Amino acid sequence: MIKFVDEYRNPALCLKASEKIKAISKKKIRIMEVCGGHTMAIRKNGLNKLVGGNITFISGPGCPVCVTALQDVDTAIALSKLEGITVCTFGDLFYVPGSSSSLAESKSEGADVRVVYSADDALNLAGRQRDKKVVFISIGFETTAPTAAAAILRAQAEGLDNFYILALNKTMPAALRAILGSGDTKIDALICPGHVSTITGIEIYRFIVEEFKIPCCVCGFEPLDIMTGVYILAGLSEENKAELVNAYKRVVRDEGNKKARSIMREVFEKADAPWRGIGVIPSSGLRLRSPYKRFAARERFNIDVPPAKENPGCICGEVLRGIKRPADCPLFAKTCSPSRPQGACMVSSEGICSAWYKYGD
Amino acid sequence: MCWAVPGKIIDIQDNRATVDIAGLRKQAALDLIAQPRVGDYVLLHAGFAIQKVSEEDASLTIDFFKGRLGR
Numbered sequence: 001m002i003k004f005v006d007e008y009r010n011p012a013l014c015l016k017a018s019e020k021i022k023a024i025s026k027k028k029i030r031i032m033e034v035c036g037g038h039t040m041a042i043r044k045n046g047l048n049k050l051v052g053g054n055i056t057f058i059s060g061p062g063c064p065v066c067v068t069a070l071q072d073v074d075t076a077i078a079l080s081k082l083e084g085i086t087v088c089t090f091g092d093l094f095y096v097p098g099s100s101s102s103l104a105e106s107k108s109e110g111a112d113v114r115v116v117y118s119a120d121d122a123l124n125l126a127g128r129q130r131d132k133k134v135v136f137i138s139i140g141f142e143t144t145a146p147t148a149a150a151a152i153l154r155a156q157a158e159g160l161d162n163f164y165i166l167a168l169n170k171t172m173p174a175a176l177r178a179i180l181g182s183g184d185t186k187i188d189a190l191i192c193p194g195h196v197s198t199i200t201g202i203e204i205y206r207f208i209v210e211e212f213k214i215p216c217c218v219c220g221f222e223p224l225d226i227m228t229g230v231y232i233l234a235g236l237s238e239e240n241k242a243e244l245v246n247a248y249k250r251v252v253r254d255e256g257n258k259k260a261r262s263i264m265r266e267v268f269e270k271a272d273a274p275w276r277g278i279g280v281i282p283s284s285g286l287r288l289r290s291p292y293k294r295f296a297a298r299e300r301f302n303i304d305v306p307p308a309k310e311n312p313g314c315i316c317g318e319v320l321r322g323i324k325r326p327a328d329c330p331l332f333a334k335t336c337s338p339s340r341p342q343g344a345c346m347v348s349s350e351g352i353c354s355a356w357y358k359y360g361d
Numbered sequence: 362m363c364w365a366v367p368g369k370i371i372d373i374q375d376n377r378a379t380v381d382i383a384g385l386r387k388q389a390a391l392d393l394i395a396q397p398r399v400g401d402y403v404l405l406h407a408g409f410a411i412q413k414v415s416e417e418d419a420s421l422t423i424d425f426f427k428g429r430l431g432r
Contacts, residue, residue, distance in 0.1 A: 013372070018431055037363055118407045139362070141363060146393050146409055197430060198411055225422075228425075228429055228430065247426075249418060249422055250418040251404050257411060259393060260394075299418060
């Protein structure tokens with residue numbers, strides 16, 4: 001049995017990393033952790049304290065639930081209200097408030113909304129209940145998009161005519177370029193997402209190193225993974241070197257997972273996509289290619305919802321771009337909490353507001 | 362949401378596997394990895410195996426860290 005969990009949580013090695021980081025870190029730097037999983041790991045383990053006062057973590061746009069545009073949440077809710085439809089969603093999206101409702105509220109009003117663990121679960125459900133149309137709300141980055149693509153290929157092969165997806169998948173490079181290029185947020189180094197890189201490989205970050213001169217480190221999610229990554233990034237920053245380092249080699253091959261990428265490319269093509277708090281980013285989303293258009297829920301059910309109404313007090317958008325901190329939000333920990341979330345960053349278990357609420361600044 | 366955990370394939374039927382994750386048995390689709398075999402360790406994400414992993418890879422990472430941090 002593969003163990004190697006204790007090793008990556010080894011307190012002595014983490015403290016050693018902490019001392020080393022503090023010893024080399026002379027200037028103040030801001031490290032963006034792109035992935036929501038990293039945000040949680042940093043806060044849960046108190047790594048933001050262990051790295052010393054010169055290093056500040058800024059959370060990036062890597063929580064798929066948080067960056068799902070409000071209008072797309074409204075579309076999912078509208079789908080759930082149609083007769084004869086079962087909507088399948090990942091758990092985090094279930095509670096995200098739309099303009100005036102949520103999938104959870106829709107279910108409480110009688111809609112057939114199921115929380116699933118996998119696109120494959122939704123596909124199996126479609127196979128079992130052929131009299132109902134099953135719509136899978138497909139969110140997620142490059143880690144998750146191939147799973148939806150594989151489900152579509154299976155549906156095609158099995159001749160399932162009652163399975164559809166609402167493709168809200170997004171891809172990392174264009175979003176990172178938009179954030180780094182906007183100049184809104186000063187970023188000195190990047191902790192790149194671990195499991196996205198398992199699929200994409202590490203070369204998708206090369207432009208950040210070459211064009212933006214920002215050092216990048218692909219990291220795992222255990223405390224020692226992140227502390228070592230920070231040590232590498234702090235060292236590169238001190239020397240003003242921009243390099244791309246893979247510190248998660250146990251699951252990230254430099255070349256990624258070619259088979260998964262080819263399945264993703266077979267089913268999806270690039271499309272412009274709206275990101276919550278950021279706006280429409282060209283070529284940052286995925287839509288079904290022509291041969292698979294019949295699986296597209298939005299087109300099949302002709303869903304067109306009115307423009308979304310953002311909660312005027314919620315600053316999720318600025319938090320997602322790293323411009324503001326959760327504590328800057330007037331709603332944070334007052335009217336907005338995990339049990340009564342006002343915005344997506346508080347709903348998702350990987351949202352930055354949820355992390356701050358649970359573990360503090 | 363991009364969470365993933367390693368597990369061991371203990372059975373394969375119709376390109377879906379039963380995977381043992383530290384004693385917990387889960388079903389996982391194998392569409393995204395090449396030549397899966399019973400006994401392989403795989404990284405699981407959202408019901409799919411997304412990469413094969415090995416004990417050697419895991420110890421390589423530890424060695425990498427120790428090398429970087431100094432023994």
